[in-house]
Amino acid sequence: MDDFTPKRRACAAQTAVGALALALLSSTLVASPAHAEDADDAAFAGEILVTGRGLSQTPGRPAYSARTLERRDIISSASGRVEDVLSSVAGFQQFRRSDSRSSNPSAQGVTLRALGGNATSRALVLLDGVPMADPFFGYIPLTALSPDTLGTVRVTRGGGSGPFGGGALSGTIELESAGAEQLGLLTASALGNQRGESELSAAVAPQLGRGFAVLSGRWDRGKGFWTTPRDQRAEASVRARYESWSLSLRAVAPISEDVELQARGLIFRDDRTLRFAGADSASEGQDASLRLVGRGAWQFDALAYVQARNFANTVISSSRFTPVLDQYKTPAAGIGGKFELRPPIGDAHTLRLGTDWRRSSGTMNEIAISAFSGNVTERRQAGGVNSDLGFFAEDDWRLGALTLTGGVRADRTVISGGYYATRDAQGTPTGRTDYARQADWTVTWRGGARLALSEALAVRGAAYSGLRMPTLNELYRPFVVFPVVTQANAQLRSEKLEGYEAGLDLTPMSGMTFTLTAFDNRVKHAIANVTLEANLRQRQNLPAIDSQGIELGAHIAHGIVRFDGSLLWNESKVDGQGASADLDGFRPSQTPNFAASATLGLVPGEGWRLAATLRHVGAQYEDDRESNVLPAVTTLDLFAQIPLGGKASLVLRAENVIDETIVTRNQGGSMDLGVPRTLWAGLRWGM
Known part of the structure; x- marks a missing residue:
């Protein structure tokens, strides 16, 4: 019996939101009086600039391959989903091609630079400085991240140091919320x-x-499209029904002239059905965070957060169309924080010193069911605790046209409390395995340089290393995409990356920028779903995955015309030895060797926005043995925003307007498909 009932969920969410709302309101009222009572207060108010953001970006960031998306680009995607926005960045990749309407949430891992191979995120995703990955699975709750409330998105490729760098194996994706000045009173x-x-x-x-608050919400629902090809549909086949909602409350208030308090609360729920009636999944979460940012001589950024997440999933037999596995509850909790200090050591240096800590815990609860009788055959439970304590230091040094940057990070990682227990149908214990504690210290680093040869041309180079712990999901939770079973592996080691890159930044004239980056990355002990038998896989550490490639970027803004393009070509392969020797030279699963995106936009007048986006993703393999191919795909999306008067606009969107067939899964000819032609129309106010 699932004791996490909808009624208890609602009560818990309401209590959390109510308490957070009261705290935010109280802090705002105390720290931000609506009226200055005397001349000193008036002068004090006039000097304060409340931004709602973290500390300013460091001068050394341009030494690495990076891309920034502005708000006008973020709110102009054809699907209105954050994964579609990020797909415009060369190297961004989800584990599968399906979006957050038609995939299992646990497959929503994101990575950069063709370093895929399983569904866990190898890129660090931050929302206002808070890591967003699920504490148990490592996937990103994409439906909870509304593009309409984002101000900027910064993507930095390559292994990361600095805060939470232990999760930035392939790079960092920083989502920054829009403030009141960007949103206006009502959008x-x-x-x-x-x-x-x-x-x-x-x-x-x-x-x-002297502060502001943002209360925002989003609700998506639909009967969905057919993910099953017409010639493979059975009586039990259904459309990919979906419904998701999220509610966020954020407040920012000044504590003094150069210190501000930022507080955030987020609750969300996402329900989906995939392929067959009854194949339902649900994910939900309640997050809260507090952040103090000081912008005085001694700058600092202090952050604390807590996350409560849950996931449920039902697996349906593809032959008898009855439930065979009920993963009815996977509660997980994440807590953590960071402190970063920037001491005043002169205008030429920006020194960052700090520490951060993350703890993830969770428990899988599932019931195995006979496809023939419908009776329970076994009850299972598994879980554990992962923690990461990090210390980091980084310095940027400006020497005229030359900028040098370097950083080092030490992580104390601990995997503990791991177990896997079984009971029979009546609940009598039948077995339990407790796994040994694993602990380690790992030192990672990064460094780079950028030299401006002229106002039009700069060269850069960087080298780095990175770390990613195995998730609780990879360690302890087996899963089924019927009839294929993938086993967990409690003996997994952390992934470690080493890489380097070199690039050019060309700005021949105002409004025109071109970038070229060549990179070579190697992930040691890469975790992959390795095929053992026809319908059996296991998560294992491969000796390594090597990825070399080239990234191209272009931005042109001239008059009413705007063009943004990106391209990634890579040669990614498994370095197999010993038990993995038969995979040597194979491309990692779900990893294309070519991806490109080009958006041509027109801004013919105030409030207007017309855009067409052409994307191409090369062929990729479903599995590690290169036995099932997902064909290359090219799509065209259209977007139009037409002002109607005042703050009102007509919005027209077209996804996959040429109705390209997008194969997202292929297991021996059994396929799933991505979004077909989808036409949207509606109204906007104030964006």
């Missing part, structure tokens, strides 16, 4: 498509004294 949108599906979002962002 809202309502759209529908030809299948009768709807997307609603709204945000209220009032100025409160």
